[in-house]
Amino acid sequence: MKAILHRREVVSSLLKNRKGLLVVAGLGSTAWDITAAGDHDLSFPLWGAMGQAAMMGLGLALAQPKRRVLVITGDGEMLMGIGAFATIGVQQPANLTVVVIDNARYGETGMQATHTAAGVDIAAIAKASLFRNTMTVTSRDRLSAVGKLIRQTKGPNLAVVKVVAEKIPLVLPPREGALLKARFRRALLGPSADGI
């Protein structure tokens, strides 16, 4: 089935009224997507460490059990660290949701087909890895269900959102890793972020 959703609209819609939501975005297009939706101190866009977005989310979720944590990443990035599903499944973080923006392409390297283009089912892998709720979304009217997963539903949760493979303008977040780390910790932890 041909995807009809556009990634920037999907991500903007999921991050609308984000309030205290803690967000990690995977290397590449999803880091640009969350920036296009509005750069935020409580966003951590990854510029490297491909495959680690979901594990960053797990670490954050375990450290902050009272906050909701959202990982937004691409299908290629998630596939590189797919073992993280099993690790998350064992830990059962109730406050973690992973959203995979799936265009079935490696978008930053020439739009080569990923494994999902051949039918590999990321939501099925998550379900088999003990995620509590999983869904694959192809239409706009299902985005509110994803929003509910992110904000309310006991996790771990995973949603795959199928999107059009399109080349769109880059919207780049700050680049310096130490800055991204420090601003996130200050916004979350206040002055204690700078203590030991």
Next chain:
Amino acid sequence: MPPLKNPPASADWPQQIHAELKAAGIRIVAYVPDGGHKRLIELCHADRAMRAVVLTTEEEGIGLVSGAWLGGEKAVLLMQSSGVGNVINTLGMVKECRFPLVTLVTMRGHEGEFNPWQVPMGQATRVTLEAMGTIVHDASSAEAIQPTVNAALRLAYNSYASVAVLIAQHVIGIKSFQDQSAK
């Protein structure tokens, strides 16, 4: 046989590491199992104030430790020397972001190694870590482990550094496949 009256202080170095981790406020211990870390992993699982997280591969631990630090929590990573090869690219994030990281590595491929396939990565462990900006501390005897882990924790969290402690193979004392499977 009656128990030794005065067992050497070094005999229970896994317990000493566990005590150091607790004293440093470590609440999450991520690991890929290794025979050399068996007892420490058991101690961490048994400690209700700690969460021991089993990983499918070592680089997951770099993501986990980094995410935990973003959330204000300290986590450490346990692995065998072969795992150092798996984390190379992710150490780039640790360096760029200056995430504090303590990695406790049990060595293979060194003194008396019996599995030739362990030797290449074991011999390359130090240079690999150093090439990626991780500071390497050696714990070359059982007595050295506790103070070395203590120093590594202080260096990492006071200076936002990535520090690895290499626990020497002769301290771990696995000399054959039979030893390994009997652990």
